[in-house]
Amino acid sequence: MDVSGKTVLLTGGTNGIGRELAFQLKAKGAEVIVTGRNPDRVAAMREAGFEVLEANLSDASGVDALVTALTGRSIDVLINNAGQLVDHDFRAGSPDPDAADAAIYANLNAPIRLIVALMATLRARPEAAIVNVTSGLAIAPAARTPVYCATKTGLRFYTLALRAQLEGTNIHVIEALPPVVDTQMNEGNDMKKMSAEECARQIVVAIEKNKAEANIGLTKALRVVEGISPSLAKGITLKF
Numbered sequence: 001m002d003v004s005g006k007t008v009l010l011t012g013g014t015n016g017i018g019r020e021l022a023f024q025l026k027a028k029g030a031e032v033i034v035t036g037r038n039p040d041r042v043a044a045m046r047e048a049g050f051e052v053l054e055a056n057l058s059d060a061s062g063v064d065a066l067v068t069a070l071t072g073r074s075i076d077v078l079i080n081n082a083g084q085l086v087d088h089d090f091r092a093g094s095p096d097p098d099a100a101d102a103a104i105y106a107n108l109n110a111p112i113r114l115i116v117a118l119m120a121t122l123r124a125r126p127e128a129a130i131v132n133v134t135s136g137l138a139i140a141p142a143a144r145t146p147v148y149c150a151t152k153t154g155l156r157f158y159t160l161a162l163r164a165q166l167e168g169t170n171i172h173v174i175e176a177l178p179p180v181v182d183t184q185m186n187e188g189n190d191m192k193k194m195s196a197e198e199c200a201r202q203i204v205v206a207i208e209k210n211k212a213e214a215n216i217g218l219t220k221a222l223r224v225v226e227g228i229s230p231s232l233a234k235g236i237t238l239k240f
């Protein structure tokens, strides 16, 4: 897909990978509508010339308010990028079930609700795309983040099935699986990290080339290992 002239709805576009995606897509001539929550980041993106819709995607009312704000708009590309990592480690104390619920909603329910709400406008476009940002941890889980891994695997399987449903239509369904990326999500994590800029670049390439999946950086290696031995892949990721 040539993104020039396309209207993109990008959730979580005020920080990290999403912010990089916003700038790269805009540089290629796309009109990018960004969503975010943090007031300072929202203001900074507006100052940079983006249309920003404030949206808390942790519950249905937040998603529905966003959909209402988009009434009458044509969207060519929906990028479900907003996501949150939630601590959920019984070895470190008792996890907060409300925090888990909010993360499950933001990472899994919100993308599904947005896809349902925007399907009609996406179908009406000559060429459209749905991009779901999952994770390398959708392939094999890390021990300390079971809720996050469950949401990402859930979104991965949703994406695989949706692609089968929409095969032969005008809508490309793309899954982006980032590795560990240098964003706020990984602050204090001393693992080797890819830059958000490079991660976003590879997602943009996947959109432009109508790829089904963007297996980015070390996720590519993890996919190979998982293909040979799923238990070996889990043995690697469960150490984290």
Ligand SMILES: NC(=O)c1ccc[n+]([C@@H]2O[C@H](COP(=O)([O-])OP(=O)(O)OC[C@H]3O[C@@H](n4cnc5c(N)ncnc54)[C@H](OP(=O)(O)O)[C@@H]3O)[C@@H](O)[C@H]2O)c1
Pocket: 011, 012, 013, 014, 015, 016, 017, 018, 035, 036, 037, 038, 039, 041, 055, 056, 057, 058, 080, 081, 082, 083, 084, 085, 106, 133, 134, 135, 136, 177, 178, 179, 180, 181, 182, 183, 184, 185, 186
């Ligand atoms: N970083 C990694 O290593 C990594 C690896 C694999 C996959 N991913 C995935 O890549 C995506 C982007 O992650 P990132 O590292 O760029 O994260 P980030 O820097 O923390 O940025 C997350 C973005 O999502 C928004 N967001 C988070 N929770 C939200 C909620 N409940 N409602 C509305 N907006 C929300 C944030 O908005 P505010 O700032 O306004 O809250 C921000 O714009 C996520 O889906 C993440 O799971 C990241």
